[in-house]
Amino acid sequence: xxxxxxxxxxxxxxxxxxxxxxxxxxxxxxxxxxxxxxxxxxxxxxxxxxxxxxxxxxxxxxxxxxxxxxxxxxxxxxxxxxxxxxxxxxxxxxxxxxxxxxxxxxxxxxxxxxxxxxxxxxxxxxxxxxxxxxxxxxxxxxxxxxxxxxxxxxxxxxxxxxxxxxxxxxxxxxxxxxxxxxxxxxxxxxxxxxxxxxxxxxx
Amino acid sequence: xxxxxxxxxxxxxxxxxxxxxxxxxxxxxxxxxxxxxxxxxxxxxxxxxxxxxxxxxxxxxxxxxxxxxxxxxxxxxxxxxxxxxxxxxxxxxxxxxxxxxxxxxxxxxxxxxxxxxxxxxxxxxxxxxxxxxxxxxxxxxxxxxxxxxxxxxxxxxxxxxxxxxxxxxxxxxxxxxxxxxxxxxxxxxxxxxxxxxxxxxxx
Numbered sequence: 001x002x003x004x005x006x007x008x009x010x011x012x013x014x015x016x017x018x019x020x021x022x023x024x025x026x027x028x029x030x031x032x033x034x035x036x037x038x039x040x041x042x043x044x045x046x047x048x049x050x051x052x053x054x055x056x057x058x059x060x061x062x063x064x065x066x067x068x069x070x071x072x073x074x075x076x077x078x079x080x081x082x083x084x085x086x087x088x089x090x091x092x093x094x095x096x097x098x099x100x101x102x103x104x105x106x107x108x109x110x111x112x113x114x115x116x117x118x119x120x121x122x123x124x125x126x127x128x129x130x131x132x133x134x135x136x137x138x139x140x141x142x143x144x145x146x147x148x149x150x151x152x153x154x155x156x157x158x159x160x161x162x163x164x165x166x167x168x169x170x171x172x173x174x175x176x177x178x179x180x181x182x183x184x185x186x187x188x189x190x191x192x193x194x195x196x197x198x199x200x201x202x203x
Numbered sequence: 204x205x206x207x208x209x210x211x212x213x214x215x216x217x218x219x220x221x222x223x224x225x226x227x228x229x230x231x232x233x234x235x236x237x238x239x240x241x242x243x244x245x246x247x248x249x250x251x252x253x254x255x256x257x258x259x260x261x262x263x264x265x266x267x268x269x270x271x272x273x274x275x276x277x278x279x280x281x282x283x284x285x286x287x288x289x290x291x292x293x294x295x296x297x298x299x300x301x302x303x304x305x306x307x308x309x310x311x312x313x314x315x316x317x318x319x320x321x322x323x324x325x326x327x328x329x330x331x332x333x334x335x336x337x338x339x340x341x342x343x344x345x346x347x348x349x350x351x352x353x354x355x356x357x358x359x360x361x362x363x364x365x366x367x368x369x370x371x372x373x374x375x376x377x378x379x380x381x382x383x384x385x386x387x388x389x390x391x392x393x394x395x396x397x398x399x400x401x402x403x404x405x406x
Contacts, residue, residue, distance in 0.1 A: 046222075047251065071251075082288075
């Protein structure tokens with residue numbers, strides 16, 4: 001399927017949302033799977049095991065590596081909202097903010113990193129944007145999960161560069177737009193409506 | 204291969220160390236893969252996305268679900284050693300300790316949970332044991348990573364029940380015991396030596 005997208009729509013990047021997180025030697029193999037076998041353009045990764053679980057993906061210089069930061073699932077706050085103490089002149093903040101800071105200040109040596117921040121929390125998108133500067137944010141949650149498009153776009157905007165630094169995706173709302181035999185057309189309609197709403201919000 | 208182990212050695216549990224962590228609907232599918240397709244006896248999971256990324260596995264009542272807590276890879280401390288503030292009468296502690304506490308006090312409603320705690324840190328195994336009582340600990344790191352067997356066993360022992368509550372594994376040291384054609388025998392020798400050292404430490 002990724003091959004089909006690349007052939008038919010070469011301008012569309014494919015992000016493999018596999019959320020892997022494992023020791024370096026295993027991460028190397030996952031990187032081979034994602035980038036050589038599937039030929040994805042970017043992957044999502046889990047930060048719980050730290051930088052050596054992320055580093056092997058960065059050897060693929062033209063690929064993106066998008067770190068889970070603030071996820072919009074019901075249990076997303078269980079760890080991500082824990083308050084982490086001050087350290088090395090960084091004030092106390094929530095764990096997802098510290099992950100954003102680690103990614104921006106320590107892990108992003110090659111400029112390939114991005115962060116996942118759910119659209120259901122525009123205030124938190126704004127906090128992450130403040131920490132990470134121009135780093136791209138992958139923002140799920142505007143479809144099935146009901147995130148508001150205008151406030152999402154406003155919160156994620158890079159100061160001075162409107163329309164950059166955000167990949168806002170809708171998956172289930174498009175994939176499952178209809179259960180009947182006209183599902184392809186229904187999906188197309190939802191995709192177009194979503195695109196138009198995003199364009200309007202950007203303006 | 205799992206099928207082969209179950210047929211030939213039905214007393215040996217198979218743990219799928221897949222370290223998955225995803226939203227509930229995706230975790231449901233991963234649970235089907237691990238327990239119905241592969242027929243593993245337990246899986247490892249990543250806690251960063253919280254309880255709903257763990258809960259779907261618990262529907263399989265006879266299976267184990269082992270949560271990453273303190274991992275022994277070089278970047279393991281990046282997040283797991285962050286100091287988390289006091290909350291609900293719990294004193295400040297490091298993130299891996301808070302994960303142990305969440306797992307033991309809030310997530311383990313069915314008694315199916317365990318925790319991954321690396322053998323390279325006996326003091327931290329002891330801290331986790333103090334938090335979680337009798338919960339089983341999966342302890343990697345005594346082989347290729349050089350964790351000390353006697354101090355690991357001592358730190359992980361459940362008070363009053365020596366020899367319970369620990370699954371201590373060695374993977375690479377056994378799998379890659381030799382590169383030549385006698386690799387099977389070399390692996391067997393390392394496995395036997397490891398078993399004997401564990402038995403001696405338990406006594």
